[in-house]
Amino acid sequence: MTGRKDEIKTLEDACYRDKSSLIAIYGRRRIGKTYLVNYMFREYKKDCIFFDFIGSSDMESRNQITNFLDKIYEWFRVETDRKIENWTDAFSFLKRVLLDKMEQRDSEKVVIFIDEIPWVDRKNNTGFIDALGHFWNSFAEPRKNFMVIVCGSNASWIIKNIMKNEGPLHNRVTDQLPMMPFTLVETKEYLEKSGFDLDNRMVLDAYMVFGGVAKYLSYLNPKLSIVENISKLFFNINGFLFNEYEQVFKSLFGVKYKYYRDVIDVLGKKRLGLTLSEICVALDIKLGEKIKNTLLELQQCGFIHGVSKYGLSSTNIKYRISDSFCTFYHFWLKPLSKNRVANLPNEYWMEIVTTQKYAIWSGYSFESVIFSNIELYLQARSSKAHYQGVYYWEYRTKDKNESGTQIDMVVEYKHGLFDIVECKYYSDEFVISKSYETNLRNKLTQFRKHALSKRKRSELKLVMLTSFGCKKNSYYHGLNIADDIQLDDLI
Known part of the structure; x- marks a missing residue:
């Protein structure tokens, strides 16, 4: 097993x-x-x-x-x-x-x-x-x-x-x-036992769609490619997963399922998530116990997770979809009518995976997968024993002479140590340009200045987490990168 x-x-x-x-x-x-x-x-x-x-x-x-x-x-x-x-x-x-x-x-x-x-x-x-x-x-x-x-x-x-x-x-x-869903490592093991021979990139591609959900993985036919399987299961009105999204919520929440689904639908439009008050505005509802309990239930069922902004109270939690299947559905299947799906060409998904739109979506999904597999990240960093928490952080400035910034992943350890993590999903080595180097330096500067101003002791480590590592050019070497983690280090 x-x-x-x-x-x-x-x-x-x-x-x-x-x-x-x-x-x-x-x-x-x-x-x-x-x-x-x-x-x-x-x-x-x-x-x-x-x-x-x-x-x-x-x-x-x-x-x-x-x-x-x-x-x-x-x-x-x-x-x-x-x-x-x-x-x-x-x-x-x-x-x-x-x-x-x-x-x-x-x-x-x-x-x-x-x-x-x-x-x-x-x-x-x-x-x-x-x-x-x-x-x-x-x-x-x-x-x-x-x-x-x-x-x-x-x-x-x-x-x-x-x-x-x-x-x-x-x-x-x-x-x-x-x-919980299978981790990336367990998903690879499952697919190998099922007859697939995949490199780690293809394992990740499968995970970003099926999310380590055992039953969904069992639908995959090893005689077909991962791309062909996705096409058959989703972009086919007779596919096993074409109607799954609706059934998931009906089976869990009964006659009230639409309310829970509506919350997920709202979050599906914001990859970085929404705060409680922002969710209420988007749904045009009052902030009360009903929406609070709904968010709690969706977290307990594994569909969403709350990510706190570093240094602030729980009122600044951003809720994000953590379920890869739901994320995939919202981005790719929900915009298509049943009639449109019925008339899609057989090569539809095969063509989609070569587009810039798919590349952008993959980048967002990669970040989400890392949050869901934080244990694998800590293992790659050999830092599990000192782990304190994972956060997002952002700074918006009104000063024209200062640049705001956003950090998607901040990992805190004991003794004032922080990883500032950059997640990049590319089909080749990631190349750090001069402008990107400047951007990374600004993130470190602003985080220390505005997030750590009251700490007496702190140390920042810049970590690159990419699919195939970073190209070792002058900008890379100029940043004093603490770790260059690749997908192969996680799986």
Whole structure:
């Protein structure tokens, strides 16, 4: 299995633990949550009593319970002889079935896997959580050989209703597994196992579209090039990912999905992000708890992240889309009507990737990928142990004799050390010109003057982070560049 070493270790530890575990797994749709659990308990750990149930989107509680009973029969071939009217009855029946099985196999772990739990009781008003809590408190936890795994794509629902539950599940979660997209390194490993033979540039090109989302990567056909795969999956009305954007938000947020999608749509127009107040202006809404909670939920689900301006409070956080799939969709697919896509020539995307527009987009996306893979940057810099945070910084001047500046990435370490990072995505070595050298010097000068004026101790390091490194000309040597990191150093 590609990646997921920490997640697998957590599940393994729970398998050998001499007490019961209540585990919450959450992460973006298509990220591989269900695959992870199935891998562990259907393939890797077959020596257990296993039961799984998956919630169904927009289904009434009565039908959800019917599906639950069907799953009990599917796994254990037992039907109830009593009327099941609610979730308490349903879990009581499951308990009786498990007791019979445990008498036959008393030394084995019992694994209860409830997938897409937010769909089971989206509004938390059918008694499901209370019934699950009673099942855990009175039956599963005291027996010390249970693993109850709850899983879902709507991270905010799980955090609110399971991990921060004020009722029967209060402080009951023993382990939490937030599942992130694959890193660049893991994406390369996955593609190689799938039959691709790619250089690191092509791995990055794939990552800037699919974002390390396992299910999306599984759609890629190794008999086709990455460019051909993108064309087939996106720019084809029958492609697997043509309608995915809308489905992602519908499945996560139900009837309210348009509000969440509208926030992403607004952020999709600003690559450097927007502050909370700017988002409110763009949406023509009042600043209140609703938009604050929406941004929190979108962060918890992995669609956006907040980047603070160095030296300022949280009110200056800029929210940016962190999900590569959403970024790609907004720039390339959203502007096209369904009719336009249906009539695109077969070579459409093949031609796009040779344009200046694509080169500009790739540069923006490269910066976003680095923010999402900050661990790989720190590894390349051998500086993880001293890492404090990553920020943006900008300075706007009213003085005609002074130049303003913008720094997309400032990395802070302990002891007053800062990396001023320049991310450049090019098809060849990046050439620093005289004007670019002047621009870089201005960034260092203005950052020290205006961002660090109150610090007694500070040291700045200029770091170039490019696809193929920098050409070592006189301007390069004149800048005292601390590190020249290439894509190959990250992957």
